[in-house]
Amino acid sequence: MSAGGGGSFSIYDLNPEIKKLLNADNFLNGLSVNDFVEEISKDHILKGAEINKKAYLDPKPYIRSFESTIRELNRLSADANDQRIRGQKQVDAYELKHSQNVLELSNSIDKTTDKFNQLDIQISDVSRKINPLGATLNRISTSRDKSRETIFLIRAYHGFYTKGEYTPLETLRTSPKLNDNMECARYIKNLIHLSRRISDESLPPTLKCLQTVESYGERMEEDLLKKFERASEGDEFSGETFDIRTMNNVSQILYEYNQGITLMNWFVDKNDLVVDSSHDEETLEESEWEQWSDPSATNYDLGPHINAFLENIKFSIKSKARLSKKIFTNPETVIVLFIERVYKTALKRKVTTLLQLSLQQSLLAHVRILQALYGIVGDFTNQMKDYMITEEYDADQKVSQTLELANDGLFEEYLFDNAYLVREKRNLKEVVQATLNALDPDSFNEHTNDDSSLARSDTLRLNQSRAYDQTRFSAEKKRLAQFTQYVKAKVSERAGASDQVSKLELEEDDLKAIDCVETLLKTAAESIGRALELAPNEATEHSLDVLAVLIVNFAKLIVREELQLQGLNVFWSLNSIQFKKEILFCLTACAKKIIFPCVTNDAIAKSKARFMINEFVKAQETSINELLDHIVDYSLRQLSGFLSKQKKKDFLCDTIEDDTEACELISEFLTEMYANISVALTGDNLLNTLSTIGNAFLNLLLEHYKKFSVNSIGGVVLTKDAIRYQSIIDEWGIPELSEKFQILKEIGNLFTVSSELVNSLVTEGQLSRMKPYNVRQYISKRADFNPSYADKFFKFR
CATH class of the missing domain: 1.10.357 (Tetracycline Repressor; domain 2)
Incomplete structure (x- = not known):
């Protein structure tokens, strides 16, 4: 390891003495490797001693081992370099030799290609010369075969013409070889054709020859058919006795014949x-x-x-x-x-x-x-x-x-x-008519529908273009108007000839009518399903026709329902609303699941179906709204009439007795009205109808109490009536309406409290929101009210 400045890196630091030795000048001045090793290991006197409790390690053997290893590695590196140089020289030699071989092979391929092209040209020349000869040989061969066949046919015709037979042909026919038999059949076929062309009525022998040849062919065919029949006798299903080979031979022979x-x-x-x-x-x-x-x-x-x-x-x-x-x-x-x-x-x-x-x-x-x-x-x-x-x-x-x-x-x-469509439409009309007749034979009889003319019009429309416009159902609308008049007359006759119908009978009739609607829907679905399968090209138009039939007859059922309820309890007419809702639900469900999927690919037909349904729904919703308006008007007229029965002395009394007559009548009416309306209506229709009647009734009461003088005990009676009205309104479950009716009790309190408390009473609750003029009208009906000192006592302006 070496230590130095700059970017060198060393794990251990060297002693300063060692650093001095690691200097190029020392080696240039004669410092040998041995001297360097002796110098760095001069502390050999520590040999055998311990340093930091560990035995002293002599570095010289390791250094010598490193020197030997380095020398060996240098030697191996030199050998490897020599081998690499020799290898490069060998590669160069082989690459040169490969290039020479490629050049030689390329020349050889070029020569071979030239030879092949020359040979191909020669072969083509030979082919051009041989092909006409081959075609000529084929024509000669075909001509020879045809000549042989022609000669045979001529000889055969001559034989039949002169002798009525030709032995070589018979030999072929009776030969055990299949090919001979097939050739015979082919000759007979051609011979018959030749005989027919030669035959002439002016030459009777030619006609006789033709007859003889044809008879010969027929006999051959009959014999072969008998042979085939014998071969086919046996158990067909097991196949054990069938002579399939003979049957196949006969089949091949007769195939050549005819x-x-x-x-x-x-x-x-x-x-x-x-x-x-x-x-x-x-x-x-x-x-x-x-x-x-x-x-x-x-x-x-x-x-x-x-x-x-x-x-x-x-x-x-x-x-x-x-x-x-x-x-x-x-x-x-x-x-x-x-x-x-x-x-x-x-x-x-x-x-x-x-x-x-x-x-x-x-x-x-x-x-x-x-x-x-x-x-x-x-x-x-x-x-x-x-x-x-x-x-x-x-x-x-x-x-x-x-x-x-x-x-x-x-x-x-x-x-x-x-x-099929003509019968399908007639069937639809018949099923609908039978279903309606089963529900009410008096209303739905043959006089209400002209089936024969309807069938004729259906047939005519099917045979003509099937265009649609709004006049298409004008006849149905006209029949519906006639039906309405007819049913109205029937209902009037029944009403005059029998007792009033009961609510239970109406409900049972409604159930039967709903069953009738379900049957009509099932019939319509079946009819459209059959049309899709049996007449798919006409299914779209047929779907519109079915929809029209449903709408017209649903309208008839609704008219019958409405007319049946006329002259009965007015609230029973609400049953028609539920009936209409059932029909509308059934019709829209049928349109969604049956009609529209059938017309989805025809935008015009889809628009027509939507128009027809929307018109029907619109008409029924209008009818429902008109009926609800009628119920509201009727209810208010009844309530107003009952209020008119209020006696002047009802609130000027000395004792508290039962509820007033007007209160009794109104309570009974409201209870009956709510019972019927809550059954027939649901949701917003029920809420809106009750709210309309309740608010109008409240206004009637507010105006009603302005007309009567009230003493203190009569105020209690008035309050008692108001509480009963309040309890009935509370049963309707409309919090806003119940809160409004609270004012009735407050008005009753105006008549029951002492005069000193009236002023504070009108400044609290709902009375405080009422116009002073209206409040004064109620106060003025107190039995002890005196206008001359009203302000003094009541302090009210």
């Missing part, structure tokens, strides 16, 4: 019996038909009546598809024929039978059965499409297209040209 059309039709006809044997018509029980025709029913299911039938058909199609793939050259064509046959026969009979039976029951049963069949058969068709694709029977999508077309064909009669 694309195998006759064979495929025969195969489909024969196996059509399997489907027919599984075709067992099942009809629904009477109780089941009732469920299908019940608008409120939900537990109807067509699955048990058709699932087994469809499973049999599915099994037949799958088995025929597997068999066709083994037998026929073009199995897709056979599968297509079989599917078309199944859909046009078995499935068509099943669907038609069920739909015709449903029409005999009701339109609701018909449209429900139609939707159920459409969904079930549609699922069946999709399953068959998936199977054909998965099992690779449908490479060109021909089978899938056939399945889709066949499925659509089953329902075309019932869905084409809006036939």
